[in-house]
Amino acid sequence: MRNKVVSDLAAALEGVADGSTILIGGFGLAGQPLALIDALLEQGATDLTVVSNNAGNAEWGIARLLQAGRVRKVVCSFPRQSDSYVFDELYLAGKVELEVVPQGNLAERIRAGGAGIGGFYTPTGFGTLLADGKETREIDGRMYVLESPIRGDVALIGAFRGDRLGNLVYRKTSRNFNPMMATAAALTIASVAEVVEAGALDPEAVVTPGIFVDRVVAVGQEEAA
Amino acid sequence: MRNKVVSDLAAALEGVADGSTILIGGFGLAGQPLALIDALLEQGATDLTVVSNNAGNAEWGIARLLQAGRVRKVVCSFPRQSDSYVFDELYLAGKVELEVVPQGNLAERIRAGGAGIGGFYTPTGFGTLLADGKETREIDGRMYVLESPIRGDVALIGAFRGDRLGNLVYRKTSRNFNPMMATAAALTIASVAEVVEAGALDPEAVVTPGIFVDRVVAVGQEEAA
Amino acid sequence: MSLDRDALAARIARDIPYGAYVNLGIGAPTLVANHLEPALDVILHTENGMLGMGPAATGDDIDQDLINAGKQPVTELPGAAYFSQADSFAMMRGGHLDVCVLGAYQVSVHGDLANWHTGDPGAIPAVGGAMDLAIGAKAVWVMMDLLAKDGTAKLVQACSYPLTGVGCVSRVYTDRAVIEVGSGGARVLDTFGTTLDDLRELTGLDLT
Amino acid sequence: MSLDRDALAARIARDIPYGAYVNLGIGAPTLVANHLEPALDVILHTENGMLGMGPAATGDDIDQDLINAGKQPVTELPGAAYFSQADSFAMMRGGHLDVCVLGAYQVSVHGDLANWHTGDPGAIPAVGGAMDLAIGAKAVWVMMDLLAKDGTAKLVQACSYPLTGVGCVSRVYTDRAVIEVGSGGARVLDTFGTTLDDLRELTGLDLT
Numbered sequence A, B: 001m002r003n004k005v006v007s008d009l010a011a012a013l014e015g016v017a018d019g020s021t022i023l024i025g026g027f028g029l030a031g032q033p034l035a036l037i038d039a040l041l042e043q044g045a046t047d048l049t050v051v052s053n054n055a056g057n058a059e060w061g062i063a064r065l066l067q068a069g070r071v072r073k074v075v076c077s078f079p080r081q082s083d084s085y086v087f088d089e090l091y092l093a094g095k096v097e098l099e100v101v102p103q104g105n106l107a108e109r110i111r112a113g114g115a116g117i118g119g120f121y122t123p124t125g126f127g128t129l130l131a132d133g134k135e136t137r138e139i140d141g142r143m144y145v146l147e148s149p150i151r152g153d154v155a156l157i158g159a160f161r162g163d164r165l166g167n168l169v170y171r172k173t174s175r176n177f178n179p180m181m182a183t184a185a186a187l188t189i190a191s192v193a194e195v196v197e198a199g200a201l202d203p204e205a206v207v208t209p210g211i212f213v214d215r216v217v218a219v220g221q222e223e224a225a
Numbered sequence C, D: 001m002s003l004d005r006d007a008l009a010a011r012i013a014r015d016i017p018y019g020a021y022v023n024l025g026i027g028a029p030t031l032v033a034n035h036l037e038p039a040l041d042v043i044l045h046t047e048n049g050m051l052g053m054g055p056a057a058t059g060d061d062i063d064q065d066l067i068n069a070g071k072q073p074v075t076e077l078p079g080a081a082y083f084s085q086a087d088s089f090a091m092m093r094g095g096h097l098d099v100c101v102l103g104a105y106q107v108s109v110h111g112d113l114a115n116w117h118t119g120d121p122g123a124i125p126a127v128g129g130a131m132d133l134a135i136g137a138k139a140v141w142v143m144m145d146l147l148a149k150d151g152t153a154k155l156v157q158a159c160s161y162p163l164t165g166v167g168c169v170s171r172v173y174t175d176r177a178v179i180e181v182g183s184g185g186a187r188v189l190d191t192f193g194t195t196l197d198d199l200r201e202l203t204g205l206d207l208t
Helices: A032-043 A064-065 A086-094 A102-113 A179-182 B009-013 B034-043 B064-069 B085-092 B103-115 B176-185 C006-013 C026-033 C085-094 C132-134 C196-203 D003-015 D028-035 D085-095 D130-134 D196-203
Strands: A019-022 A046-053 A071-076 A097-102 A120-122 A138-141 A142-147 A152-158 A187-192 A215-218 B023-026 B048-051 B071-076 B095-099 B120-122 B137-140 B142-147 B151-157 B185-192 B215-217 C021-024 C044-045 C051-054 C076-083 C099-104 C106-107 C141-142 C171-173 C177-180 C188-192 D021-024 D043-046 D050-056 D076-082 D101-104 D106-108 D139-143 D171-173 D177-180 D187-191
Touching: A032 A064, A032 A152, A032 A187, A046 A064, A064 A071, A064 A086, A071 D043, A102 A120, A102 A142, A102 B151, A102 C085, A102 D085, A102 D106, A102 D130, A120 D003, A142 B064, A152 A179, A152 C177, A179 A187, A179 D085, A179 D187, B009 B034, B009 B215, B034 B151, B034 B185, B064 B071, B064 B085, B103 B120, B103 B142, B103 C085, B103 D085, B142 C188, B176 B185, B176 C085, C006 C026, C006 C141, C026 C099, C026 C141, C044 C085, C051 C141, C085 D196, C099 C132, C106 D177, C188 C196, D003 D028, D003 D139, D003 D171, D021 D028, D028 D043, D028 D101, D028 D139, D043 D085, D101 D130
Parallel strands: A019 A046, A019 A152, A046 A071, A071 A097, A152 A187, A187 A215, B023 B048, B023 B151, B048 B071, B071 B095, B151 B185, B185 B215, C021 C044, C021 C099, C099 C141, C141 C171, D021 D043, D021 D101, D101 D139, D139 D171
Antiparallel strands: A120 A142, A120 B120, A138 A142, B120 B142, B137 B142, C044 C051, C051 C076, C171 C177, C177 C188, D043 D050, D050 D076, D171 D177, D177 D187
16 A cells, blocks of 8 residues: 655655755745754755755754755755854855745746746846846847756655645645645655545645655644744 | 625626637536636627637537637647537638647646746647747757747636635636636636635635636536536 | 457556556556556546546546546545646656556657647647647557558658657557667567567568 | 835825735835725735735734744735745736835836845845845835935935846835836825925936
C-alpha cells in the first residue's frame, strides 16, 4: 500500500546531498517548515542554495542553517527583516551569496519550474536594477522581462494536514510559497501538523495533490516563538 | 452591500457587445454554462469569437450559438466530437473560422491572460503544424514554442456554488477551464447551481475568489441530456 | 500467435512500475486499466482535472460532472483530488507523470509520434490534449497494431502523417512485438509469435 | 495646515471608489484601513495570499498562520479566500486590483517609483513585493511626505534612487498636496494649506 508517511524527521531528510538547491516554503515564520529545517541541519548537508521568500528569522529555521555555515547562496525576495541578523552579518561579511528576486517573479518562476514552462515574460521589474542584463521585449505596447524557471533538488514544505498518498492542505496564509515549491523539486518533503486517512481530505479542497509529494512526516502543530 | 448576484439571466448577460471574444468554460458538457449560453443567444450579440475547449455538442450550448450564426471564429483544442455536427457542417462550408490550440497550451494561455504574463515558452507542439510560424527557442537543451496570452471581453463560467461576493467553487471535473477563464475576461459572469451566504464557503476551498467575478446568477442544477 | 488488444493491454499493465502515476489515452490504452492489479498501487490521472480516477461509472453512479478525458462517466477513489486544466496540464508538462500510454497512427524509430491528424485536407483538425500528453510523462508508450489495415507498417523510419511530438516516444507496444525507439533507433525488446526477420520484412526497417 | 499622516490616510480612504479591491502597502499606507467606511464595501488584498483581510488581530485572535504582508497578525472577514503566492501575484500582475497604496522614497513627475532601495552600497537589497505592487493595480497611489527629512523634495523630475517601477504611479498623496503624475507630467489636484507657487518652490518643478 502506497504510504508516503515516514516515521521520523531523520527518515524524511535521508539522502539530501551536499550542494543541493533546497526550496523552503514559508513567508516569515508562517508555513516555514521549522522541524524539517532543523532535521536538515542534523542530517548534515552543506554547500546549499536556499530558495525561500526570506533569509531567516532570529535563530529559527533558515537562520539556523545559515548560522551553521551550510548555505552558500540564498535566492529570495526579502532577506532584510527586523530579526534577520544572522543573514545580515554573513552577507555583509561576504560569506553568503544573494540573488534578490521580486516576490511575484519568485513565485511565478517556481511555478514555471514545476509546470515545465521554459521561461515567461513578466512586466514586474522592467527598468529596474533587478532586470539588469535580462532580455526584455515589447508585447502589445508594454515592456516585459524574460524570467527563467526555478527548480530544486529538494523542497521542504510546511503543510497542515496530509494523507499517506501525499495529498496536502494548508492553513490560512501559511499556504504562501508551499504549493508551488511542492511541484518544483526532484524530492518533495512535507511536514504536517496531522496525518489523516486517505479519503479524509475533501478532493475539492486538496491544494497539493499527492503526485507532487514524496515524503510526509507528522510534526504536530509547530509553535515558532 | 456588495452583491454580485443578479436576479435573472437577462441581467447577467446585459451589455455583451457584438464582436466580443467570449471565453466559455466546460469540457464537453461538464461545467459548460448552458443557461448562460442560451441567455447570450437571447441577448442577441453576434460576430463572436468563442474560446472554449470544444465547439459544441449536439444542439446544446455552444452548438446553439453556432447554429444561430452568432459565431465568427472558434478557438478550441477539440472541435470534432461524436456529436459536433453543427460545427462540422459550418466549418466544412467555410462559415466559421477555427484556431486549434493544444489543450494544455489553451489552458496556460488563458491563465497567462489572467495573470499578466506577456508570453511563455512551452515544449508542447514544438515541431508540429500547430507551431508553424511561431517563434521557437532552445532552453537548456530542450526546444520550446513561444505562446501568447488569451483574454476575453466576457467569460461565461459554469460553477457549483457562489456567494454575493463572487466567490465560486466547482464540482468534480466540471472545474476544468472555468477557473482560468474567470480570471481572463473584462466581464466575468458565473452561473451557479446554488447561491450561498457570504462566509458559507470554506475560505481554504474557494477556487475562484470573488475579485475575478462580476455577476453571479443561480440556475439550479443543470441537466444537459 | 500475435497478441489481441486485451492481451496487449495486460502486457502493458505488467510493465508499469509499482506506484506509478499513469495517464491512459483515449481508445485502446483505456483497456490497460482493466489489468492493473490493485497491489500495483497505480494512480490514474485524467487530464481534464483529476488524480485518483476509479473505474467507469454505471447506473446510479453516473454523474455528469465526473468524466474522463474521453468524456465518459467515471468514479472517484479515496484520496482523489480535483484541479483545473491549467494545473492538470502543468502537472503533465512538468514531468510529474511516470507513464503515459497513447494510441498512434505512426511512430518513427526515433520516437516521433503522429496520432492527431491524418493530414487529409478534408479532415477537421482536432488535437485535444494529444500534443501535451506526447511530451507529458517521464515515459511515453504507444499501444498500436504493427500494421495498418492496408498492411503498411505503423512503425516507420520517418512519419508521413503530421507530427504530434518530436522524439517523445520511448516504447511501442504492438500486437507482434515490443520495440524501444528513440535517438538510438529501434530495438526489439520482445516478440509475440514472430521473429526479428519477420519484423524487418513487415516494417522494412533495420531493426535490432 | 499641512495634513498629518492620519488625516492624509483619511483623505485617501475617501478617494477610494465604492466596492474597490485594495492593497495597502506596509507602513503608513496601512493607516488607510482605519478610515475605510464599512459602507464603502472595500475588500482588502494581502499579497501573501488572502482576500477579505480584516483588522489587526489582538489577544486570543492572534494566529501565527494568519498574517499580512508586513508579517503582522490579522483577522479574516466572512467571504475571505486564501490562495498561493503564485495565484496572489497573478491576481496583482493581471490587473485585478483597483487600487494599491504604497510608500515611496521618490516619485517622478512621469510616475516612476523608487521605494525599495536607497542605492547605498552598504545596504542589503530586499525588494519583497514592491516591484509587483508597483505594476499590480489599475491605480497605483503613493502616500508620502512631500519633503524628505533633509528638506529635499520626494516628488522629482527624475528619480535618483534605484527604480521600483517605470511610469506606474498615477497619483501622489502628500502632506501638502495631492498631485497627479504620469506621461502628461505633474498636475496638482488639491492643496493642504499651501499654494501652487509654494509647491513649485519646494519641489523646483514646473507644476500645474
